Amino acid sequence: xxxxxxxxxxxxxxxxxxxxxxxxxxxxxxxxxxxxxxxxxxxxxxxxxxxxxxxxxxxxxxxxxxxxxxxxxxxxxxxxxxxxxxxxxxxxxxxxxxxxxxxxxxxxxxxxxxxxxxxxxxxxxxxxxxxxxxxxxxxxxxxxxxxxxxxxxxxxxxxxxxxxxxxxxxxxxxxxxxxxxxxxxxxxxxxxxxxxxxxxxxxxxxxxxxxxxxxxxxxxxxxxxxxxxxxxxxxxxxxxxxxxxxxxxxxxxxxxxxxxxxxxxxxxxxxxxxxxxxxxxxxxxxxxxxxxxxxxxxxxxxxxx
Ligand SMILES: [Fe+2]
Numbered sequence: 001x002x003x004x005x006x007x008x009x010x011x012x013x014x015x016x017x018x019x020x021x022x023x024x025x026x027x028x029x030x031x032x033x034x035x036x037x038x039x040x041x042x043x044x045x046x047x048x049x050x051x052x053x054x055x056x057x058x059x060x061x062x063x064x065x066x067x068x069x070x071x072x073x074x075x076x077x078x079x080x081x082x083x084x085x086x087x088x089x090x091x092x093x094x095x096x097x098x099x100x101x102x103x104x105x106x107x108x109x110x111x112x113x114x115x116x117x118x119x120x121x122x123x124x125x126x127x128x129x130x131x132x133x134x135x136x137x138x139x140x141x142x143x144x145x146x147x148x149x150x151x152x153x154x155x156x157x158x159x160x161x162x163x164x165x166x167x168x169x170x171x172x173x174x175x176x177x178x179x180x181x182x183x184x185x186x187x188x189x190x191x192x193x194x195x196x197x198x199x200x201x202x203x204x205x206x207x208x209x210x211x212x213x214x215x216x217x218x219x220x221x222x223x224x225x226x227x228x229x230x231x232x233x234x235x236x237x238x239x240x241x242x243x244x245x246x247x248x249x250x251x252x253x254x255x256x257x258x259x260x261x262x263x264x265x266x267x268x269x270x271x272x273x274x275x276x277x278x279x280x281x282x283x284x285x286x287x288x289x290x291x292x293x294x295x296x297x298x299x300x301x302x303x304x305x
Pocket of ligand 1 (some may be wrong): 166238
């Protein structure tokens with residue numbers, strides 16, 4: 001299965017390749033590091049996003065800037081996880097894949113319990129953020145803070161990520177609908193000195209080097225509804241793909257909720273077919289819902305994914 005072209009998207013601070021094709025139905029938004037108040041996300045979650053699970057064009061949305069109570073379950077999940085992170089920080093630990101085992105274990109248990117509770121309670125508010133694209137999988141930023149980011153990813157049938165690392169962050173992958181398959185890899189070190197390589201014309205690309213180290217597939221793990229997978233760099237690399245047979249009837253794909261702690265600002269994409277490793281700034285198709293300001297930029301960016 002060929003990797004989807006729209007993997008690990010980009011931020012607004014980075015150069016963007018000009019579009020070479022008409023904009024796709026889904027949007028790509030530049031990452032705006034200025035935080036939108038949580039109330040706006042609550043507003044978006046509660047009423048602003050109309051095209052759930054549709055894969056069709058989403059119209060521009062005028063986000064009402066007036067304060068709104070933050071009651072959406074997905075935001076409550078974010079706050080629950082944030083509290084667990086804050087507890088570890090208060091104990092003197094730094095949140096990353098290198099934190100001591102006892103702290104990491106507490107955090108792991110807390111994240112899994114919080115997500116499990118969200119799933120078991122049958123919440124569906126995540127669907128208000130979910131949108132697919134026929135060309136590539138789609139990343140929707142639910143929210144982020146210094147400690148972590150929460151991202152909803154919509155996987156259409158046949159779509160998958162490139163093999164990638166996690167930049168010393170924790171990565172929890174939780175399936176909300178359908179299923180995904182995690183392909184785990186080990187990688188060797190290159191026997192020769194790395195050389196600059198021609199970088200792919202994708203948004204957010206910082207650099208590329210060659211050669212790509214040897215990748216060895218060490219396992220394929222299905223993750224079903226309510227299931228959680230975890231990885232950090234000490235455990236290897238991975239790619240994720242839609243479990244096509246697990247797609248719910250009538251829906252265009254599968255959906256997973258990812259927690260990266262801390263937020264991943266640079267990711268390495270391993271591309272053995274091009275014998276290179278690309279360093280890229282991840283980005284998002286939507287950020288805390290969609291607003292009209294972002295829509296214009298998104299229309300330009302989506303074609304270059
Ligand atoms: Fe990953």
